[in-house]
Amino acid sequence: MNGQTLIESPLDPGQARLRRVVPAGEAWLHELGQGQTLRIVDLEGNQAADTLFYSLEHPTGEHYSAVHTIRAQGNVYLTAGSRLLSNLGRTMLTLTADTCGRHDTLGGACAAESNQVRYALEKKPMHNCRDSFLTALAGNHYGLTKRDLVPNINFFMNVPLTPEGGLRFEDGISEAGKYVEMRAEMDVIVLVSNCPQLNNPCNAYNPTPVEMIIWD
C-alpha cells in the first residue's frame, strides 16, 4: 500500500443519471454540470485514464492546469481532497472520493513521439492517447483543437517521483473495482482517453475498460 487515506463514496450507481463503459483505446467527450459528480471506475484494474477538463463557458481559454493544481496543494499526486485548478487559478472540480489512493499528473499522455523516444522507433504507429484525444475532438463544436491538449491527469497511473527528481512508470497500484470520484465546481467538458499503451507496466501490458458514472 502507499499510505494514502482511502475515501469511499456514499453514492449508489443504481441512482446514477448515466453509466457508460469506455473500452481500452477509446475516448470519451462529455459535459459535466456544476454540482454533478463523475466517478471513473477501473473495472479490471491497473488501467490508466488520461483526462483533461475544459470550462464549458470558455473551452479554449480555460482548461485544467497541472502546474496550478500541484502548486496550490503542495503535492504532485492527486487523491481525495485535491482541487483541480484551471490555468486561471479557479477550482474546476474537487476529488471527493478515492479508493485507489494516488493519481499522476506529471507523466503526460502517451503519444507517437514519446513511444518512439521511450521504447523503440517501430512503436510510432501504435495507438496512443494523444491520437485518441484528437479523434474525440474531431468535429467538436467547442472549438477545441490540438493546441488545447495541455498536460493532463492520468487517473489510476502510478508514476512515482524518484529522490533525484526523475519519474518512473511503475506497475499500477490500482485494482479491479477501484474508483476515483469528483464533483464539478463549474460547468466543464471532460475529455478522457482510456489508455491503449502496451509498452509500460502501468496497465500491466493489458489495457482494459473503465466505467464513467454521473450523478446529479
Ligand SMILES: [Zn+2]
Ligand atoms: Zn496512453
